[in-house]
Amino acid sequence: MDTAEDPELEEFATKMFDLARAGETEALAAYVKAGVPANLANHNGDTLLMLAAYHGHAATVRMLAEHGADPDRANDRGQTPLSGAVFKKESAVVRALLDAGADPEAGTPSAVDTARMFANEQFLAWFHEN
Secondary structure (H helix, E strand, O other): OOOOOOOOHHHHHHHHHHHHOOOOOOOHHHHHHHOOOOEEEOOOOOOOHHHHHHOOOHHHHHHHHHOOOOOOOOOOOOHHHHHHHHHHHHHHHHHHHHHHOOOOOOOOOOOHHHHHOOOOOHHHHHHHHO
């Protein structure tokens, strides 16, 4: 989405990203149902799902996934929502992403690599269940 030439569009997109960061599930769901792309990404390639996951909002992650957000879509640095949730030790978000079909091997570093780096045996066990 190129918002550089439309300040109103840029303001609207910023509002969507803020809703994802804040875990405002119902408000964001209304916008998604009205046509905002579930895979909307900012200038860094961070999607609504990535922002919700990184900030620990499992309900928002589930809602976005139910509306077609790609749980494996990496940002411009190659990071996936799952690796971000593992880094932040957000168990409920990790579970929500796995339930949505996220691949623990996707991204750089992958969620598996991140869990190994922090010796998170719980997450590593979950990854082997899927």
